[in-house]
Amino acid sequence: MRDEVKTTCPYCGVGCGLIISPTRDGWAAGGDPDHPANLGRICSKGAALIDTVMAEQAHDFRLTEPEVDGAKVGWDTAIDETARRLRDTIAQHGRKSVAFYVSGQLLTEDYYVANKLIKGFIGSPHIDTNSRLCMASTVVGHKRAFGADVVPGCYEDLEIADLVILTGSNLAWCHPVLNQRLRAAREKHGTKIVVIDPRKTASCDIADLHLPIKPGSDVALFNGLLAWLDQTGNTDLRYIARHVTGYEHAVAEARADCPDIETTAKKCGLDTHEVADELGSGLGKLETFFNWFATFERTVTVFSQGVNQSSSGSDKVNSILNCHLATGRVGKPGSGPFSVTGQPNAMGGREVGGLANQLAAHMDPNNPLDVDRVRRFWRSDCLEPGEGYKAVDMFRAIETGEIRAVWIMGTNPAVSLPDTNRVRLALSRCPLVIVSDVVSDTDTLRHAHIKLPAAGWAEKSGTVTNSERRISRQRPFRKPPGLAKPDWWIMSEVAKAMGYVRAFKYRDPSDIFAEHAALSEFENDGLRAFDIGMWRKAKKSSYDAMTPFQWPASRHDQPDGGAKRLYGNGIFTTSNGRARMLAVQHTTPLAQASTDFPLIANSGRYRDQWHTMTRTGTAARLSAHRPEPLLEVHPADASLYGLKHDGIARITSQHGTALMRVLVTDAQSPGQVFMPMHWNDVFSANGGIGRLLPPNVDPLSGQPESKHVPVALTPF
Ligand code: SF4
Numbered sequence: 001m002r003d004e005v006k007t008t009c010p011y012c013g014v015g016c017g018l019i020i021s022p023t024r025d026g027w028a029a030g031g032d033p034d035h036p037a038n039l040g041r042i043c044s045k046g047a048a049l050i051d052t053v054m055a056e057q058a059h060d061f062r063l064t065e066p067e068v069d070g071a072k073v074g075w076d077t078a079i080d081e082t083a084r085r086l087r088d089t090i091a092q093h094g095r096k097s098v099a100f101y102v103s104g105q106l107l108t109e110d111y112y113v114a115n116k117l118i119k120g121f122i123g124s125p126h127i128d129t130n131s132r133l134c135m136a137s138t139v140v141g142h143k144r145a146f147g148a149d150v151v152p153g154c155y156e157d158l159e160i161a162d163l164v165i166l167t168g169s170n171l172a173w174c175h176p177v178l179n180q181r182l183r184a185a186r187e188k189h190g191t192k193i194v195v196i197d198p199r200k201t202a203s204c205d206i207a208d209l210h211l212p213i214k215p216g217s218d219v220a221l222f223n224g225l226l227a228w229l230d231q232t233g234n235t236d237l238r239y240i241a242r243h244v245t246g247y248e249h250a251v252a253e254a255r256a257d258c259p260d261i262e263t264t265a266k267k268c269g270l271d272t273h274e275v276a277d278e279l280g281s282g283l284g285k286l287e288t289f290f291n292w293f294a295t296f297e298r299t300v301t302v303f304s305q306g307v308n309q310s311s312s313g314s315d316k317v318n319s320i321l322n323c324h325l326a327t328g329r330v331g332k333p334g335s336g337p338f339s340v341t342g343q344p345n346a347m348g349g350r351e352v353g354g355l356a357n358q359l360a361a362h363m364d365p366n367n368p369l370d371v372d373r374v375r376r377f378w379r380s381d382c383l384e385p386g387e388g389y390k391a392v393d394m395f396r397a398i399e400t401g402e403i404r405a406v407w408i409m410g411t412n413p414a415v416s417l418p419d420t421n422r423v424r425l426a427l428s429r430c431p432l433v434i435v436s437d438v439v440s441d442t443d444t445l446r447h448a449h450i451k452l453p454a455a456g457w458a459e460k461s462g463t464v465t466n467s468e469r470r471i472s473r474q475r476p477f478r479k480p481p482g483l484a485k486p487d488w489w490i491m492s493e494v495a496k497a498m499g500y501v502r503a504f505k506y507r508d509p510s511d512i513f514a515e516h517a518a519l520s521e522f523e524n525d526g527l528r529a530f531d532i533g534m535w536r537k538a539k540k541s542s543y544d545a546m547t548p549f550q551w552p553a554s555r556h557d558q559p560d561g562g563a564k565r566l567y568g569n570g571i572f573t574t575s576n577g578r579a580r581m582l583a584v585q586h587t588t589p590l591a592q593a594s595t596d597f598p599l600i601a602n603s604g605r606y607r608d609q610w611h612t613m614t615r616t617g618t619a620a621r622l623s624a625h626r627p628e629p630l631l632e633v634h635p636a637d638a639s640l641y642g643l644k645h646d647g648i649a650r651i652t653s654q655h656g657t658a659l660m661r662v663l664v665t666d667a668q669s670p671g672q673v674f675m676p677m678h679w680n681d682v683f684s685a686n687g688g689i690g691r692l693l694p695p696n697v698d699p700l701s702g703q704p705e706s707k708h709v710p711v712a713l714t715p716f
Helices: 049-058 075-093 108-122 136-146 156-160 176-189 202-206 218-231 237-243 247-257 261-268 285-295 313-326 346-351 368-378 391-400 420-429 487-497 509-520 540-544 635-640
Strands: 005-008 017-022 027-031 098-102 127-129 163-167 192-196 209-211 299-303 336-339 405-409 432-437 450-453 462-465 470-474 599-604 630-633 648-652 657-664 672-676 709-715
Touching (some): 005 470, 075 098, 075 405, 075 432, 075 450, 075 487, 098 108, 098 391, 108 346, 108 368, 108 462, 108 509, 127 391, 136 313, 156 176, 156 299, 156 336, 192 202, 209 285, 218 261, 218 285, 237 313, 247 313, 261 285, 313 336, 346 462, 462 509, 509 540, 630 635, 630 648
Parallel strands (some): 098 127, 163 192, 192 209, 432 450, 630 657
Antiparallel strands (some): 005 017, 017 027, 462 470, 599 709, 648 657, 648 709
């Protein structure tokens, strides 16, 4: 009998620990009771993981052999040819003509090697990740307020808080186990829950208050709250005086933007006179929310893609952080702003610099001292200061021919990026498209000149970091099929074939993790915000046996379990140790409804599907929840545009069209529709919504505005 394996779920940012147990026919997956993220809990997607592993085997979904120009080849040929074509591109068009587009599905060790290869040895700054679509605005918000991209709290805070605010987060569907923990805490001690969301989502099932704000009006709401807290004497002036800069300026801007409850309600599309009857307070809903925020010391604000995926996402994040800083509620038990990420390793990628505007170990690509430090650590001679292209701009540069070679790993931008018709055009024009993937057919793989078979979740060894900064091991329990190999191995072999032999001599992922840990404390005496230096000399056996821990975890700092919370002492990562409140102003989303496109479409996830369905789409029990994409429409709009429940609608935006079955529901507000993000052309020829989305981005974070798309509807 084989042994049980402790590993981590590959889906959402909760990062649940799993135990994989051998059975007579294969394996079974269950929640790991010892993993602090889930304490044995699991959701429908995690429970069906083995279904997807078995389906991949049974239906030949896997990419099992390398291919070059359509011909199956061995690894030697694939590696040599990849290295030769990359070298030729660099020789003819320069180092910056090469780009990598990677994924939050990669493990931290894969991400580390990708970042080191492209920035440190190929010498191009152009690496970005699909995390750009997920939480890039939060990275900007954290850095502006705290001085570093740090989530101050932990999951336990949701359980001990008196008030939990979910804003732009359908926690019940997108982070189900965290929602289970919140629901259990509410049953135990009556946690108040507020949902701020234009839609009535499944998360409203346990909410005391739902504020269906107008799409894009989050800054107005939190500016209104900040102005009201200041006017009513509900800020913590002592904390502000000691630990915060920018309070007066931020409050002045908030007052100018939303001086009173009436103005705030108007900007947010809320009815000030709608009393929160069921609460018996006699107050309006907005005033009730403001009062609760002032009253409950233990308050957590959870925010997610509804905040991030916006042309003003960074400002939205800072408007939330402002309210927590003004009340001294950051990094304290049961208190703090809490960004929950969409992917299992969006945080790990951030830690090793997987975004175009990051370096490694939370260092800054625009800071020459940081760049010099990393250059010396890597012994690289071509690492330059400066940022690379963020996702949308990267594919524009491919379209114009500035980027001549792109290596895409573990992601499907031909479906997931906005304006996918243009992304596909760019890929079709690119002289060299290399794609490493697990499955044999994706919309992106159809454009590849070189296909490299990657090991999948069940076969890979490494680490991931979840939304509470917890690093966990992912462990393999089966061999990769055919010739599939781990991503770190593929990249290291290509790097060596390109001539960078010394720098990529990794024997296994533990070597890479040790190097990553050593870089995190290199020349900083363990004082950088992100630090896992305690692992720098870890033996392979300790790496194999690693139990989940939260960073920072250095020689000087909680060597066993890491830091549960950060900034609770009011000392931040800025140069003067104080947090910064930012003066932000409500702006409307870039694309507005018009006569031609009179409705606003919001996009998001289903409970049982994952990204572009390349994995979850293979499990019958997951598809049973919502077998096809449904366009959710308010009854008044259905009547206005001649749509019938269960009929098919043609959705048209300025960028493309899609077909979807109609679900008439009053969970939608009039004038707004909702469409799921998952379907691709492999699973549904006309249901992919990427082609509808405008390529509008937040100017600071580069994150696309995927939740505010003007559309027109007609019956099909
Ligand atoms: Fe996996 Fe997220 Fe479900 Fe946990 S909550 S089992 S990490 S999908």
